[in-house]
Amino acid sequence: xxxxxVAVGVDTHTDVHVVAVLDQTGRLLATRDFPAxxxxxxxxxxxxxSFGTVDKVGMEGTGHFGAWPAAVLDRVRAEGGGGxxx
Numbered sequence: 001x002x003x004x005x006v007a008v009g010v011d012t013h014t015d016v017h018v019v020a021v022l023d024q025t026g027r028l029l030a031t032r033d034f035p036a037x038x039x040x041x042x043x044x045x046x047x048x049x050s051f052g053t054v055d056k057v058g059m060e061g062t063g064h065f066g067a068w069p070a071a072v073l074d075r076v077r078a079e080g081g082g083g084x085x086x
Contacts, residue, residue: 004052010059012036019044021051 006029009020015036021029029051034040048054 005055006048006051006053007056007058008048008054010057012060016040017044019048021048024055 005024007022007026009022011018013036016033017036017040018031018033020031023029032047034044034047
């Protein structure tokens with residue numbers, strides 16, 4: 001993993017979650033959607049970790065649709081030594 005600190009934003013939906021990754025200055029690095037499945041959550045985690053250390057996470061809808069991706073992102077942030085959820 002590189003030394004870049006990134007922020008991750010997630011918009012949750014029934015079948016797909018849309019994820020954006022930003023650098024420390026707020027510049028958009030990439031966006032991508034992932035299926036709302038166990039495999040999709042694993043892909044999401046691998047993809048965001050490829051950008052650097054997750055420092056902040058912002059998520060719309062952490063209830064029903066966002067419960068799994070919230071748990072995945074919390075694990076990624078904790079393992080990467082990132083900060084608190086935004």
